[in-house]
Amino acid sequence: MIYTNELKFKYPKENTLSFKDISLLAGQQTLIKGVSGSGKTTLLHLLSGVLTPESGSIIINDIHLEQLSNQQKDRFRAKNIGIIFQRNLFIKSLSMLENMLLAQRIAGNNTDKEILEEILRELDISNLSGKIPHHLSQGEQQRFSIARALVNRPKVILADEPTSSLDDVNCVKFTELLKEVCEKFRVTLVIATHDSRLEQAFNHIVELNHKK
Numbered sequence: 001m002i003y004t005n006e007l008k009f010k011y012p013k014e015n016t017l018s019f020k021d022i023s024l025l026a027g028q029q030t031l032i033k034g035v036s037g038s039g040k041t042t043l044l045h046l047l048s049g050v051l052t053p054e055s056g057s058i059i060i061n062d063i064h065l066e067q068l069s070n071q072q073k074d075r076f077r078a079k080n081i082g083i084i085f086q087r088n089l090f091i092k093s094l095s096m097l098e099n100m101l102l103a104q105r106i107a108g109n110n111t112d113k114e115i116l117e118e119i120l121r122e123l124d125i126s127n128l129s130g131k132i133p134h135h136l137s138q139g140e141q142q143r144f145s146i147a148r149a150l151v152n153r154p155k156v157i158l159a160d161e162p163t164s165s166l167d168d169v170n171c172v173k174f175t176e177l178l179k180e181v182c183e184k185f186r187v188t189l190v191i192a193t194h195d196s197r198l199e200q201a202f203n204h205i206v207e208l209n210h211k212k
């Protein structure tokens with residue numbers, strides 16, 4: 001489902017980062033771990049097509065990313081990839097429901113309230129969807145970040161340090177919920193983190209350790 005081959009990336013004036021090959025099956029749930037600076041965020045940006053590798057290849061769902069133009073990559077990302085960050089920014093003046101609908105529109109999709117309602121129900125946040133972001137706890141906002149990543153029915157969710165701002169109880173709840181909905185909606189999940197609290201929840205762990 002996701003394969004990388006001899007992937008290398010170089011930031012200007014920095015040493016080249018070389019990534020070990022990864023091979024993830026459809027529906028698999030994978031933890032990418034590694035010390036700070038080992039390239040976890042860079043790898044997620046490469047997988048989402050936000051960054052372009054210096055060399056090597058990435059194949060997602062039979063599509064070779066290096067063969068796509070920037071515009072095609074943007075479309076591919078919008079259609080296939082949901083992204084969750086450490087802290088999720090929502091438009092402050094919009095309700096959570098409006099934020100979710102906006103995510104559908106930005107991706108160029110028609111708004112689909114039915115799917116959205118199903119996702120919100122599954123995440124047990126339907127009753128919070130009329131609130132503005134500022135009136136939600138960090139844990140509740142992170143649940144909406146899962147919803148937003150799912151609204152366009154992606155094949156893959158890439159999550160970058162999604163639990164760093166959560167306490168232990170919310171970390172466990174968030175991780176269980178994310179795994180559960182990815183399984184239900186048949187989404188391949190890749191989490192990059194140095195949060196060791198997540199390790200026991202994943203069978204498939206890829207460790208990055210760079211030879212610079």
Ligand SMILES: Nc1ncnc2c1ncn2[C@@H]1O[C@H](COP(=O)(O)OP(=O)(O)OP(=O)(O)O)[C@@H](O)[C@H]1O
Nearest residue numbers: 011012014034035036037038039040041042043194
């Ligand atoms: N925009 C940038 N310009 C130059 N160098 C960068 C840039 N972003 C990251 N780097 C460097 O690339 C390397 C990998 O960074 P990256 O953020 O991918 O690591 P990480 O494993 O996600 O780290 P962390 O756990 O601290 O978030 C680091 O040495 C970092 O300093």
